[in-house]
Amino acid sequence: MLAHTKGKTKSRLVRTFSEHWQMLIMALPGVALMFMFSYMPMFGTVIAFKRYKVKQGIFGSAWMKPLFRNFEILFRKNSQAIVAIRNTLFLNFLFIVVGVAFAVFLALMFNEINNRLYKRVTQSLSFLPYFISTVVVGIFATSLMGYESGTINSVISSLGGEKINFYARPGMWPVIMLIVNIWKGAGYSSVVYLAAITGIDASYYEAARIDGATRRDEIRYITLPLLLPTIIVMTLLAIGKIMNADFGLFYNVTADNPNLYPTTDVLDTYIYRTLRQTGDMGISSAVGLFQSTCSLILVLVSNAVARRIDENSALF
Amino acid sequence: MAEATRYRRRRFRINGWQMFACLFTGLFALVCLYPFLLVISGSFTPKDESIRYGFRLIPHGFTTASYQALFVNGRTIINGYKVTVFVTVVGTALSLGVNSMLGWALSRKVMPARKFFNFYVLFTMLFSGGMVPWYIVCVNYLHLKDTIFALLFPSMVSAWNIFLLRNYFTSVPEEMYESARIDGARDFRIYWNIYLPLSTPVLATVTLFTALGYWNDWWLGLMLIDKSELHPLQLLLRNIISNIQYLQTMEQNPEIQRMMASIPGDGVKMALVIITTGPIILLYPFLQRYFVKGIMVGAVKG
Numbered sequence: 001m002l003a004h005t006k007g008k009t010k011s012r013l014v015r016t017f018s019e020h021w022q023m024l025i026m027a028l029p030g031v032a033l034m035f036m037f038s039y040m041p042m043f044g045t046v047i048a049f050k051r052y053k054v055k056q057g058i059f060g061s062a063w064m065k066p067l068f069r070n071f072e073i074l075f076r077k078n079s080q081a082i083v084a085i086r087n088t089l090f091l092n093f094l095f096i097v098v099g100v101a102f103a104v105f106l107a108l109m110f111n112e113i114n115n116r117l118y119k120r121v122t123q124s125l126s127f128l129p130y131f132i133s134t135v136v137v138g139i140f141a142t143s144l145m146g147y148e149s150g151t152i153n154s155v156i157s158s159l160g161g162e163k164i165n166f167y168a169r170p171g172m173w174p175v176i177m178l179i180v181n182i183w184k185g186a187g188y189s190s191v192v193y194l195a196a197i198t199g200i201d202a203s204y205y206e207a208a209r210i211d212g213a214t215r216r217d218e219i220r221y222i223t224l225p226l227l228l229p230t231i232i233v234m235t236l237l238a239i240g241k242i243m244n245a246d247f248g249l250f251y252n253v254t255a256d257n258p259n260l261y262p263t264t265d266v267l268d269t270y271i272y273r274t275l276r277q278t279g280d281m282g283i284s285s286a287v288g289l290f291q292s293t294c295s296l297i298l299v300l301v302s303n304a305v306a307r308r309i310d311e312n313s314a315l316f
Numbered sequence: 317m318a319e320a321t322r323y324r325r326r327r328f329r330i331n332g333w334q335m336f337a338c339l340f341t342g343l344f345a346l347v348c349l350y351p352f353l354l355v356i357s358g359s360f361t362p363k364d365e366s367i368r369y370g371f372r373l374i375p376h377g378f379t380t381a382s383y384q385a386l387f388v389n390g391r392t393i394i395n396g397y398k399v400t401v402f403v404t405v406v407g408t409a410l411s412l413g414v415n416s417m418l419g420w421a422l423s424r425k426v427m428p429a430r431k432f433f434n435f436y437v438l439f440t441m442l443f444s445g446g447m448v449p450w451y452i453v454c455v456n457y458l459h460l461k462d463t464i465f466a467l468l469f470p471s472m473v474s475a476w477n478i479f480l481l482r483n484y485f486t487s488v489p490e491e492m493y494e495s496a497r498i499d500g501a502r503d504f505r506i507y508w509n510i511y512l513p514l515s516t517p518v519l520a521t522v523t524l525f526t527a528l529g530y531w532n533d534w535w536l537g538l539m540l541i542d543k544s545e546l547h548p549l550q551l552l553l554r555n556i557i558s559n560i561q562y563l564q565t566m567e568q569n570p571e572i573q574r575m576m577a578s579i580p581g582d583g584v585k586m587a588l589v590i591i592t593t594g595p596i597i598l599l600y601p602f603l604q605r606y607f608v609k610g611i612m613v614g615a616v617k618g
Contacts, residue, residue: 016428022503023421027433030418033473036458037450038440044449054456058449106344112337124604125345128352131596133532135554136589140351142557142582143358143371149582151354154370187348215333248535255557271447281448288446296443316438 048289052281070286080261081287084270087263091174092242095181100235103186104227107193108219126187137184138252145176167255170263177264180253181246189234196230197223229310236306237315240299243267243291267291352597359383359586366582382583386591393591396549400592403467403548404530411472411526412519418473419481420507424493441475454540466540467548471529477522484518485511520606531596549592556585 017024043058048070050061064070074081106126113119129137144151145166153163166172204222213221245266254260256269267287274284299315307314354371359382361375369376386393421427422434444450450470460466488511496506512519534550541547547555 016426020424020426020428020503023424023427026417026504026507027421027427029414030473030478031433031436033414033469034437034440034475036453037470037473038444040453040457041445041449042443043445044453045445047449047452052452057456058452106341109337109340112334113341114334118338119341122341122345124601125348126341127348127604128597128600129348131528131532131600132593133534133550135534135550135557136593138557139553139585139589140355143354143586144351146582149366149370151371154372158369183348187344215331252554268447275448275451281452285446285448288448292444292446299442315441 045285045289045292047281048286050282052285064282070282071290074283074286074290078283080265081270083262084265084267084287088243088245088266088268091177091264091266092238092245094174094178096235096238096242098178099182099185099189100231100238102182103189104193104231106186106190107197108223110190110194111197111223112215123187123191127191128187129184130188132184134246134248134252137180137249138255141176141180141253142255167257168259170260173254173260173263177250177253180249184249192234193227193230196227200226232309233306233314236302236309240302240315241295242298243294245269247272355586355589359583359590361583363583371582382587385584386587392544392547392552393549393588395545396547396552399464399467399546400531400548400550403464403533404527407468407472407530408523408527410468411474411477411530412523414473415477415522416481416512416515416519417507419478420485420511422478422482423485424503425490437475437478451539461540462543462546464546467530467533467536467546470536470540471533474526477526480522481515481518484515488514517606524603524606528596553585553588553592556588 047058047061049064049067050058051064052058052061056062066072110119110123113122142150145153147153147163147165147167150166152166157163166176200223204226205218208218208222245268247266247268250264250266250269251272254264271284271287271291274280274287278284303315350373353373357373357375358366358371360378360380361371362377362379362381365376418433418437422430422437424430427433445453454460454466454470460469492510492514493506496510501509532550533548534554537546537548537551538554541551
């Protein structure tokens with residue numbers, strides 16, 4: 001009896017393979033590339049617990065004694081890492097709150113415009129910055145804020161004011177990075193909200209109009225409440241990524257200027273620096289593992305919450 | 317009837333609120349455009365003028381010296397162009413093939429171990445080993461350092477694109493697949509002859525985002541390429557900036573000061589920006605409707 005069923009399932013398996021081997025081969029390149037560039041580095045995180053030597057390789061290197069030594073050094077003695085964690089959380093929090101508010105507002109404004117051509121042109125221009133590499137964004141930043149010939153400083157000095165050396169004043173940079181971030185991303189993320197607004201049933205507005213609602217009432221009592229699930233979900237998904245900073249943006253816009261590290265050094269730039277400059281693989285991968293683990297937990301939690309709010313908009 | 321005219325009047329009368337909306341979006345659009353215009357004008361501004369007046373929207377004076385300076389060592393730029401174009405074309409084609417094949421396989425109910433592979437792809441979105449192990453794997457295990465493959469393969473698969481494609485393929489009626497199987501077609505043929513032609517909108521979107529990613533990439537070059545013949549355009553740009561910065565930090569040195577006077581500095585950077593970003597800007601008006609579509613599709617679900 002048992003042998004009989006076993007034979008049957010086996011033959012079904014063989015049949016599936018003989019019929020669908022092409023499917024498996026088609027999946028193979030993608031699966032292999034993912035293994036190389038995502039899964040192998042995941043196994044590689046063990047070097048956070050090791051004294052990594054290039055010659056001995058990831059698995060051949062000796063374990064740290066005690067095992068969590070790298071993490072201990074990191075959190076006990078390394079104030080730079082703590083600064084980087086703090087900056088990452090603070091700046092991303094700022095980006096999420098202001099960025100979401102701005103994108104929603106922008107979407108509401110786009111929605112008000114009746115002239116289709118005007119709407120199309122302004123909208124196209126608003127997400128143009130999204131398609132530019134961060135290296136170019138960095139050059140935009142210096143041509144505006146450079147000390148010698150930046151536009152802002154030349155305007156200031158032509159008005160008789162004192163020039164501002166932006167790249168020597170870390171205190172201004174959270175705001176500068178916020179502006180750059182909104183400039184680069186608001187047009188793009190407003191599209192999501194605009195799509196949600198367009199999807200709102202027109203009969204709500206008709207009913208409100210009959211009741212004598214003004215346009216502003218409509219926004220306040222219909223559009224915004226109906227947009228709220230989208231806003232919450234987008235915010236949650238962003239919170240899931242709060243430990244990850246946009247490396248390119250920070251590295252290029254601040255021009256990797258050491259003067260600005262106190263307020264703009266984020267985890268990604270810190271890890272890069274320890275990797276390329278000090279070459280301490282153990283410490284820098286310990287920071288990386290800390291970051292990835294926090295991210296994993298945050299993504300799982302925020303996704304679970306997002307699913308409870310709106311089943312369709314959860315990431316998975 | 318009365319309702320209809322009232323409705324029409326509402327629509328066509330521009331009130332204060334709509335004026336504000338027009339102004340606000342117009343202003344934001346201009347702010348988005350401004351740096352581009354500034355860089356175009358800056359690339360034509362003579363160096364001494366830019367130091368005296370700063371960069372302005374309408375340049376004081378006009379010169380093509382920055383562009384000429386770029387083409388003094390034009391070999392580097394042309395070589396950078398070659399690398400970038402090669403990586404963009406080949407990388408995008410391969411990436412599209414790899415992602416759509418895996419996405420298609422995942423969209424089939426009969427796919428063996430489908431659940432496992434779905435999770436396998438999803439998990440790469442949730443957890444990453446981080447930069448350091450990735451670097452070690454690429455350099456010491458896959459030996460990608462200073463090869464053209466370093467610019468192609470590490471960013472080739474994208475879980476996001478795979479799911480985007482999978483969802484689109486799933487929305488094609490299952491009968492298509494079943495009837496083709498009954499007619500004796502094999503899987504690859506069904507994917508190639510039936511599913512791909514039906515999916516041009518999503519393929520266009522994925523192609524554009526992938527191509528843009530390859531074109532704008534400097535990160536892979538920064539991490540894995542030291543050999544200057546393999547530097548893509550964006551990395552050349554990045555290097556020029558850091559070289560100028562490096563010289564600026566040593567300005568006390570008289571030797572360096574003499575060198576500083578001879579390099580055109582900001583103007584050249586801007587000219588290079590125009591050269592590297594120009595193709596995107598020129599193609600942008602034609603391609604942006606796909607981008608918008610892509611954002612919408614991507615926004616719905618990953």
